[in-house]
Amino acid sequence: xxxxxxxxxLTGYSRATVSRVINNYPYVSEEKRRKVLQAMxxxxxxxxxxARQLRTRINETIGVLIPRLSNPFFSKLVDSMESxxxxxxxxxxxxxxxxxxxxxxxxxxxxxxxxxxxVIMASSENDWDVIKExxxxxxxxxxxxxxxxxxxxxxxxxxHKGGYIGTKHLIERGHTKIAxxxxxxxxxxxxxxxxxxxxxxxxxxxELREEWIFKDAYDTQDGRRIYYEMMALxxxxxxxxxxxxxxxxxxxxxxxxxxxxxxxxxAVLGFDDQPIAELVYPSISTVHQPVEKMGKAAIELxxxxxxGEREPRQQVIELPLHLVIREST
Amino acid sequence: xxxxxxxxxLTGYSRATVSRVINNYPYVSEEKRRKVLQAMxxxxxxxxxxARQLRTRINETIGVLIPRLSNPFFSKLVDSMESxxxxxxxxxxxxxxxxxxxxxxxxxxxxxxxxxxxVIMASSENDWDVIKExxxxxxxxxxxxxxxxxxxxxxxxxxHKGGYIGTKHLIERGHTKIAxxxxxxxxxxxxxxxxxxxxxxxxxxxELREEWIFKDAYDTQDGRRIYYEMMALxxxxxxxxxxxxxxxxxxxxxxxxxxxxxxxxxAVLGFDDQPIAELVYPSISTVHQPVEKMGKAAIELxxxxxxGEREPRQQVIELPLHLVIREST
Numbered sequence: 283x284x285x286x287x288x289x290x291x292l293t294g295y296s297r298a299t300v301s302r303v304i305n306n307y308p309y310v311s312e313e314k315r316r317k318v319l320q321a322m323x324x325x326x327x328x329x330x331x332x333a334r335q336l337r338t339r340i341n342e343t344i345g346v347l348i349p350r351l352s353n354p355f356f357s358k359l360v361d362s363m364e365s366x367x368x369x370x371x372x373x374x375x376x377x378x379x380x381x382x383x384x385x386x387x388x389x390x391x392x393x394x395x396x397x398x399x400x401v402i403m404a405s406s407e408n409d410w411d412v413i414k415e416x417x418x419x420x421x422x423x424x425x426x427x428x429x430x431x432x433x434x435x436x437x438x439x440x441x442h443k444g445g446y447i448g449t450k451h452l453i454e455r456g457h458t459k460i461a462x463x464x465x466x467x468x469x470x471x472x473x474x475x476x477x478x479x480x481x482x483x484x485x486x487x488x489e490l491r492e493e494w495i496f497k498d499a500y501d502t503q504d505g506r507r508i509y510y511e512m513m514a515l516x517x518x519x520x521x522x523x524x525x526x527x528x529x530x531x532x533x534x535x536x537x538x539x540x541x542x543x544x545x546x547x548x549a550v551l552g553f554d555d556q557p558i559a560e561l562v563y564p565s566i567s568t569v570h571q572p573v574e575k576m577g578k579a580a581i582e583l584x585x586x587x588x589x590g591e592r593e594p595r596q597q598v599i600e601l602p603l604h605l606v607i608r609e610s611t
Numbered sequence: 612x613x614x615x616x617x618x619x620x621l622t623g624y625s626r627a628t629v630s631r632v633i634n635n636y637p638y639v640s641e642e643k644r645r646k647v648l649q650a651m652x653x654x655x656x657x658x659x660x661x662a663r664q665l666r667t668r669i670n671e672t673i674g675v676l677i678p679r680l681s682n683p684f685f686s687k688l689v690d691s692m693e694s695x696x697x698x699x700x701x702x703x704x705x706x707x708x709x710x711x712x713x714x715x716x717x718x719x720x721x722x723x724x725x726x727x728x729x730v731i732m733a734s735s736e737n738d739w740d741v742i743k744e745x746x747x748x749x750x751x752x753x754x755x756x757x758x759x760x761x762x763x764x765x766x767x768x769x770x771h772k773g774g775y776i777g778t779k780h781l782i783e784r785g786h787t788k789i790a791x792x793x794x795x796x797x798x799x800x801x802x803x804x805x806x807x808x809x810x811x812x813x814x815x816x817x818e819l820r821e822e823w824i825f826k827d828a829y830d831t832q833d834g835r836r837i838y839y840e841m842m843a844l845x846x847x848x849x850x851x852x853x854x855x856x857x858x859x860x861x862x863x864x865x866x867x868x869x870x871x872x873x874x875x876x877x878a879v880l881g882f883d884d885q886p887i888a889e890l891v892y893p894s895i896s897t898v899h900q901p902v903e904k905m906g907k908a909a910i911e912l913x914x915x916x917x918x919g920e921r922e923p924r925q926q927v928i929e930l931p932l933h934l935v936i937r938e939s940t
Contacts, residue, residue, distance in 0.1 A: 284655050305725065305748075326613050326655025343704075343726075350690060357686035361679060364707050368717070373726060375672075376705050378693050388697070396634065397672075397702060419634075502890055535890050561831055561864050563892050 284327040292321040341399025341420070344584055347377045347389055348404045353501075353528075354556045355573060359404055359426070362577030370585050381466070383407045393419040399588050402580050403428070405469075421587040421594040425580035427471055436598045437580045441471045444569045444603040445478020448523050448551050451567070453486050455611055457521030457549050462490065463499035463508055464525050472525065475553075479523055494519050505532020512548075513540070520548060521611075527552035527559045530566050534610060549611040564609035572601055613656040621650040670728025670749070673913055676706045676718055677733045682830075682857075683885050684902060688733055688755070691906030699914050710795070712736045722748040728917050731909050732757070734798075750916040750923040754909035756800055765927045766909045770800045773898045773932040774807020777852050777880050780896070782815050784940055786850030786878050791819065792828035792837055793854050801854065804882075808852055823848050834861020841877075842869070849877060850940075856881035856888045859895050863939060878940040893938035901930055 286304075290297045295314060302310050303318040321327075346363060348356040364374045375398060377389040386407045392398045393416050400421040406413065410429045416422060423435040452460050462479055464472045483490050493515055496508045505528065512519055512533075524530040530552035537544050544550060544564055552559050552568035559566040579599055586592045615633075619626045624643060631639050632647040650656075675692060677685040693703045704727060706718040715736045721727045722745050729750040735742065739758045745751060752764040781789050791808055793801045812819050822844055825837045834857065841848055841862075853859040859881035866873050873879060873893055881888055881897035888895040908928055915921045 309747075351680070351686045351693070352683070352690045354681070354683065354686075357680045357683075360705065361681045361707065364680070364705055365709075368707070368714070373704050373721070375702050376689065376693055378690065378697070380694075385697070392702070502886065531887075531890050535892075538892055557831065558887055561860050562890070563864075563867055 284325045286327070288325055289318060289321045289327050292325060293317050340588055341396060342372045342588070343375055343398050344372055344581070344588070345375045345377050345389055345392060345398040345401045346404060347379055347386060347401060347406075349381045350378055351376060354558075355554050355571070356404060358573045359577045362574040363402070363581040366578055366581045367585070372581075372585055372588075374581075379405060379407060381405065381407060387412070390416040390422075393422075400584050402584055404580075417594070421584065423580060423584055423587070423594070425576060427469055430470065433596045435583060435594060435596065437576055437583065438471075438598065438600055439571055439576060439603055440600050441474035441603075442478040442481075444553065444571075445475035445480075445523070446482045447478075447603070447605050448475075448553070448569050449479040449482035451605055451607065452521040452523065452549055452551060452611060453482065453488065455521075455545065455549055458488055459494065459517070459519045459521065460488070460490070461494040461496065461512060461519035461522040462525075463496045463504075463522065463529055465498070465500050475523075475525055491517065493517075499525060499529045501526075501528045502532035502535070505529040505534075506536050507532075509533045509536035509540075509542075513542070521545075521551070522548065523551050523553075525553045527554045527556045527566055527568055530568070530610065531558065531562060534562070534564065534566070545609070545611045551611055555606050559606070560608065567608045567611040568606050570604050570606050572603075576601055613654045615656070617654055618647060618650045618656050621654060622646050669917055670725060671701045671917070672704055672727045673701055673910070673917070674704045674706050674718055674721060674727040674730045675733060676708050676715060676730060676735075678710045679707055680705060683887075684883055684900070685733060687902045688906045691903040692731070692910040695907055695910045696914070701910075701914055701917075703910075708734060708736060710734065710736060716741070719745045719751075722751075729913050731913055733909075746923070750913065752909060752913055752916070752923065754905060756798055759799065762925045764912060764923060764925065766905055766912065767800075767927065767929055768900055768905060768932055769929050770803035770932070771807040771810075773882065773900075774804035774809075774852070775811045776807075776932070776934050777804075777882070777898050778808040778811035780934055780936065781850040781852065781878055781880060781940060782811065782817065784850075784874065784878055787817055788823065788846070788848045788850065789817070789819070790823040790825065790841060790848035790851040791854075792825045792833075792851065792858055794827070794829050804852075804854055820846065822846075828854060828858045830855075830857045831861035831864070834858040834863075835865050836861075838862045838865035838869075838871075842871070850874075850880070851877065852880050852882075854882045856883045856885045856895055856897055859897070859939065860887065860891060863891070863893065863895070874938070874940045880940055884935050888935070889937065896937045896940040897935050899933050899935050901932075904930055 289300045300318050303315050351357050367374045379386045402425050404425045405427045406429045410432050425437045428436050530550045533550050542548050552566040555568045555570035559568045587594050618629045632644050680686050696703045708715045731754050733754045734756045735758045739761050754766045757765050859879050871877050881895040884897045884899035888897045916923050
């Protein structure tokens with residue numbers, strides 16, 4: 283077998299110089315680099331580090347696909363995954379899809395080029411039929427959000443129950459006209475929360491008017507807009523299930539400016555239980571999502587898949603949600 | 612030169628099977644894998660993808676060292692870097708040091724093992740004498756925070772001016788007993804803000820009493836604690852420069868509970884201008900840090916260093932800060 287000494291002999295450089303080229307150190311002249319690489323190809327020399335990488339089979343880089351890091355839900359999720367990955371000698375690559383189908387495929391392609399060993403999808407824009415083609419190149423698991431008909435491991439939260447207990451709480455506080463805000467209709471989570479809300483309303487014989495359903499509710503700006511849309515209605519809601527603490531925050535900011543009494547005239551329920559929910563005035567009642575537990579479960583599963591300790595079979599691990607009651611309801 | 616066909620011939624497997632082993636696809640039997648790797652070593656075959664990686668010299672993975680992603684300042688910083696990296700075909704690995712010296716060194720070591728091509732340090736725990744040893748393995752640049760005597764590129768914000776204009780504003784609003792909160796004394800940023808505050812006070816003949824200086828001010832919990840520490844003083848401050856929107860938020864939450872009038876009895880100045888600063892009640896006056904601009908400058912510099920378009924020479928790029936006046940002052 284060819285050794286580093288053979289390459290040194292053929293080029294006339296020292297073993298150290300050859301090593302510096304192999305390991306890609308800076309401050310090596312272009313000519314030396316070229317000659318060493320030429321000799322390596324000529325002799326068919328495979329550096330040990332690369333040979334080892336081929337032998338061990340484990341690619342220790344895990345891609346985590348999220349819409350945006352600036353959403354605290356996702357930064358907290360990546361935070362929890364990264365800690366456990368690092369403890370186990372794995373690396374987490376953050377991939378922001380910005381909810382774009384094409385960016386999601388760009389990152390999935392990094393599985394093909396071996397820039398990642400496996401992918402955890404915390405959001406998904408493409409259909410399962412498109413995503414499943416990438417399974418041949420490494421394990422894919424879903425965490426939080428997943429497309430319909432997914433045949434991969436899923437770690438998620440019981441969103442139906444989240445919608446149900448949140449709405450029940452608003453009803454118990456005496457509210458009867460309860461609006462619903464949602465982000466994008468393609469999300470499983472969103473649909474689950476919606477069916478949860480509808481179940482709670484139906485059980486109490488309450489209606490959900492079409493005009494009380496507000497879409498494109500992602501952040502505080504959307505919350506502000508929705509506040510005015512609600513107030514412009516002749517038959518105004520007296521409670522709102524926002525699906526997001528940030529949307530709740532935007533609604534509450536405008537309610538304060540316009541002297542709408544919270545929770546008497548308008549009860550506002552958040553979703554997530556971000557740190558901010560407790561700190562603002564009025565503090566936000568919300569549905570607590572155990573983000574850290576979910577991140578831990580997903581990264582541990584991925585590490586064991588990459589180590590070959592488990593098979594990536596279809597399974598759903600569902601974690602429970604619970605209600606946190608504060609001032610906004 | 613040895614080709615993939617030679618490996619196929621020697622093993623008796625198809626070209627496709629050899630390719631699956633090289634590219635580390637799942638569902639290849641252990642025996643096939645072993646035989647192919649053996650033949651590769653015997654023949655000295657270097658897969659094209661690896662040969663290309665050696666030839667192009669560019670390691671497209673950039674490590675970004677931050678204390679924690681759950682701090683919105685750092686998630687926003689990584690967010691801005693990741694977008695530009697992805698557009699240029701580079702990947703960002705998030706490395707949470709949790710402000711621990713040992714974890715910082717663990718990640719810097721990933722330069723040695725080629726898990727990263729370069730490192731952007733957005734925080735630094737170790738001394739420059741320790742960090743500089745890793746420069747031999749790839750470019751290191753500092754972004755936001757840096758240790759004294761650094762001989763590497765630095766992208767930072769004019770923190771002295773931040774301390775100065777923030778304090779001047781509190782003085783102009785009629786406050787004369789202005790407290791100072793800071794995180795850890797090892798941070799350059801923190802020291803710069805402190806000297807800025809002292810300069811503003813000295814120019815106006817105001818004193819900064821030892822008991823008005825509060826350390827370990829990182830988050831909302833610390834802000835809550837500091838509120839009570841301030842209120843317990845005989846000679847209470849009537850304004851506070853918090854060095855952080857999150858600390859300001861904690862102080863304001865307790866001020867509200869205890870009916871302390873803001874800003875009359877206590878004016879509170881944040882730092883960062885996080886989205887939350889505008890949304891809470893009272894909204895937080897703060898010093899705006901152009902996080903996205905800083906992240907963009909750092910990642911663009913790193914990409915050009917990795918491409919060999921520039922040399923990693925010592926330089927300081929300082930971006931300006933400005934004041935945003937809201938209700939808390």
